[in-house]
Amino acid sequence: MKNLLIAFLALFISSSLCAQDVIVTTSDQTISCKITNLEKDYIQFVYLKDGVYESTLIQRSEVKSFKQGFDPTIKIPKDSLPGYIDASGIRLAISGGLSYDPGRIEGVTPENFYKDLRSGYHIEIGGIYFFDRTIGVGLKYNLFKSSNSFDNVSFDNPDGEQVTGRLENKITASFIGATLATRFLGKNTKTAFFINSSFGLLHFKNEQVLVDNYEVNAKTFGTSVDLGYDVQVAKQFYMGLQLGITGGRIKKFDFESPDGTETVELPNGQRFIGNPRLDFSLGVRYTL
Known part of the structure; x- marks a missing residue:
């Protein structure tokens, strides 16, 4: 029963969080974020700015590289993502x-x-x-x-x-x-x-x-x-x-x-x- 409870809590916590992605710009700036949309000309993402999650985008021409799921130990709340609906x-x-x-x-x-x-x-x-x-x-x-x-x-x-x-x-x-x-x-x-x-x-x-x-x-x-x-x-x-x-x-x-x-x-x-x-x-x- 104890193991079942631990497994349930882990499942609940993981369901409300997203693994962190990373974007490296052509000016060697590293952006820790959650990528929400990949397009031919731009990348849309959510990042933490002054303690608040914001959604923005960056042109592909300004991106040197990016990696999704870069650091699984750092999580971003799902409710910070664009279009999130609280269905509790x-x-x-x-x-x-x-x-x-x-x-x-x-x-x-x-x-x-x-x-x-x-x-x-x-x-x-x-x-x-x-x-x-x-x-x-x-x-x-x-x-x-x-x-x-x-x-x-x-x-x-x-x-x-x-x-x-x-x-x-x-x-x-x-x-x-x-x-x-x-x-x-x-x-x-x-x-x-x-x-x-x-x-x-x-x-x-x-x-x-x-x-x-x-x-x-x-x-x-x-x-x-x-x-x-x-x-x-x-x-x-x-x-x-x-x-x-x-x-x-x-x-x-x-x-x-x-x-x-x-x-x-x-x-x-x-x-x-x-x-x-x-x-x-x-x-x-x-x-x-």
């Missing part, structure tokens, strides 16, 4: 859509019943505070549901007797976690591409009916990664598309039956339907 603030989002488990389902009967459980729906809410145009932190909550049922299903009970009854599964998976967001803003901040990584708690529940009622519960560390694209539709409002994957490694679960509750180890190579899964979302975003 809060992004609130609500999304929803279809979910799908792309993993293979083998050795279950009836097979079609469990295949249908792989598809479901989800809703998601979240908030992110952006320190600048690029880096932000926040929280998200995601809820997934899937269900299916068959009547008049024949199967063998634990005593070896064949019985006929109702087969039903109601799957619920909830995830809540902290988010580290990376944002790439388009021109004039009207569009944005996101890569969000979240780490937190995953709770999986399966309410089953196999003549009698059963319930499976499991909690584990979970992760979620989202790729998203937002487009501004009105002042402070955006519409967004998002693709995400959410899951966690479940090693054991609580199994509740008419005979009581017991903790069961999940066999190696087996997993629960819906973990992990893909989420395809459409949502609304509001910025403060």
Whole structure:
């Protein structure tokens, strides 16, 4: 956790700074600056003058040489660059859509019943505070549901007797976690591409009916990664598309039956339907 915090702070600091460039004039004057535009006839740059960053240009005929990234240890704040837009603030989002488990389902009967459980729906809410145009932190909550049922299903009970009854599964998976967001803003901040990584708690529940009622519960560390694209539709409002994957490694679960509750180890190579899964979302975003 300590190393993760140090890495995040380093990423945040580096995202708000630019490596220093240098220009040497024909009169052997050295200018420490940040080059912002290279043209055939001139070079535009930002430099520190009397404690204030100013933007100016120099004719190519007056330049002896120049080097970008000359001294990475000396940084110039990005907010001193021409055209810089302060995009810090809060992004609130609500999304929803279809979910799908792309993993293979083998050795279950009836097979079609469990295949249908792989598809479901989800809703998601979240908030992110952006320190600048690029880096932000926040929280998200995601809820997934899937269900299916068959009547008049024949199967063998634990005593070896064949019985006929109702087969039903109601799957619920909830995830809540902290988010580290990376944002790439388009021109004039009207569009944005996101890569969000979240780490937190995953709770999986399966309410089953196999003549009698059963319930499976499991909690584990979970992760979620989202790729998203937002487009501004009105002042402070955006519409967004998002693709995400959410899951966690479940090693054991609580199994509740008419005979009581017991903790069961999940066999190696087996997993629960819906973990992990893909989420395809459409949502609304509001910025403060």
